[in-house]
Amino acid sequence: MNVVPNPVTVGPVKIGYGQPLALIAGPCVMEPGDLTRRIAARLVEICGELGVPLIFKASFDKANRTSGSSFRGPGLQGGMEVFRQVKAETGLPVTTDVHETIQAAPIAEVVDLLQVPAFLARQTDLLEAVAATGRAVNVKKGQFMAPWDMKNVVAKLQDFGAAGTLLTERGTTFGYGRLVNDMRAIPQMQETGAPVVFDATHSVQLPGGGEGGKTTAGQREMIPTLAKAAVAAGCDAVFLEVHPDPDKALSDGPNSLRLDDLAGLLRTLLRVREAVAG
Template identity: 50%
Template sequence: MSFHKLEHLSGEKNSPLFIAGPCVMESRELVYEAADFLAGLKAHGLKIIMKFSYDKANRTSKDSYRGPGIEEGMKIIADVRKRSKLPILVDVHTPQEASLMADAADIIQIPAFLCRQTSLIEAAGATGCFVNIKKGQFMSPYAMKQQADKALSAGAAGVFLTERGTFFGYGDLVVDMRSMVIMKKSGFPVIFDATHSQQKPASSGSETGGAREFIEPLSLAALSVGADGFFFEIHPRPNEALSDRETQMDFESFEALALKLQKKGSRQD
């Protein structure tokens, strides 16, 4: 199964896929800044998909910023699609949200905490979009094929499976590289979530901490075990971000790493 049929997806044939964007829609201005930056990376031959979150429904604290909501979020997504000509990925939390996103997104993402919710996965598949299912931090990689089959049987154009780390006690995650090897054997493209996998859940009290310094080495390791693509949350000023400020990458660092992964990925092919 391939992601090459995605509308507006361009880039060098052997380039890995890069899904990137801010953690949450903080403002129109931020989203446009990120979209313009990502669209510019196509000049390097990178395969770019822009990710959107209009509602971070699983924040640690009730006081944390969640986003503009679905109505305003859909307006921003429509504007960015016209502006950037990039394929669009959006995460959803209910079957109703999935249905509403059918015409707004190219890829509908199932969050890790919801990766076994059959009705949600089937609703995402029924849109006819591609579906990206994030492996839960509690989930065996051997159980992910069954989740992908739910989306395909409902009509999904294709399915990606994303590795984003596994709980390691309280307040930490580890990445078991074997998970990506196992999921690839199921026949679906595998994405490595390079930023969320470096989180330290709720380690900062009411906020999630993280260890940004491990993003690059683990991304290179993921490439070596066959990852087909990468998921990055990026922000022009990560330390000012309203969500995941300790794991989002700044634009310059992301560009440098993406180009390194592209170069090494092409050599491996």
């Protein structure tokens, strides 16, 4: 296997060895109107005040919703236009999910970091397609995978010539409708040579735990606990889905952080990071 680039460069942001704690954040899905752009602008203000490197995240299509009737987003063309506007207005690098091989190239024309969803972490053709774009790639560890299994994902991406590889821990399936986090996964995945991101919001999901099993529920109150533990365990970046009013969010509201709570949480995480580094 080729040497894994670390730190990984995404626009002006560097994630990995010797770098400050970074944040990947934004709404779960692009909602109608200008909400996505307003969230991005607020994130710039918060992270600018705290000196936290930021990558903006939003999904243009939630292709893995629990119910077929759930809101999915504006689609590829509409989503890329939103990202163009966000980048023009904020200067932020952006990231989004790639669900199919044919999406990789058009997404990479706009998006700086391509994200492979956890359910697709082992899909070789998809990994090859995202690596071929010349963009850095973030792969979420499958809920069904052990941390050490991700070495094979890293090997595939390096063999395909990926410009940079990030791995994200987002919980492991434990029984029916429950996820758990083993913080040992963070240093274990870092042994691959790739920087590791901790997804504190998807980790508190209760898959299929919503009304009639048609939606995903979540334990939003546990986000700070898991985020603090992950930073103490040495993660290189934190992933948070945020929304001004999570109870009204069109996707993943129960496990999204209230936007007004972000600054306080980041201050705490930075203190944890400083304590661990010291």
